[in-house]
Amino acid sequence: MKKEYSYFINIAMGFLVEQDTQLKIGEMLGYTKDITELSELIIRVGSTLTGLYKKWSR
Template sequence: MNHKDLEVWKKAMDLVEQIYLLTSTFPSSEMYGLTNQLRRAAVSIPSNIAEGSARKGDKELLYFINMATGSLAEIETQLLIGVRLKYIKEQNEIFDKIIEVRKMLLGFRNYINRKS
């Protein structure tokens, strides 16, 4: 399975781009804090999807899909911290993208579980 053909991977790549754009507006004092954490967590989502897709079996793929889902929860938490610190607005469209990617990851996980 080529990860670049997966819609969930494509949406995760879009999320990475949005995270980078958003964090570029954070204060420079956050460069090694929240900005770095958000970017690393965002990059890990499509990276885990890609790595899982390159593995041999569904069990390994599920492991990496679960890792990607965990990174997405990490991003959501860190963005909510950004809201509390008033770096971003709570109505930011990025929260909609997180919901979209989460639904796709869970759907992909359910699909893999059903076919196994």
């Protein structure tokens, strides 16, 4: 169970990085102007996922 749970957390972390990249590309292309709030949310979710991953991968 632990192995599977940490696997899915790892997938979620990958999707989060992908969303961060897409957000930055959208800003560079001028589709959005202020990504500060979303970037902060991405950092918070990333921290939560990292903590969960550390807990479940032991």
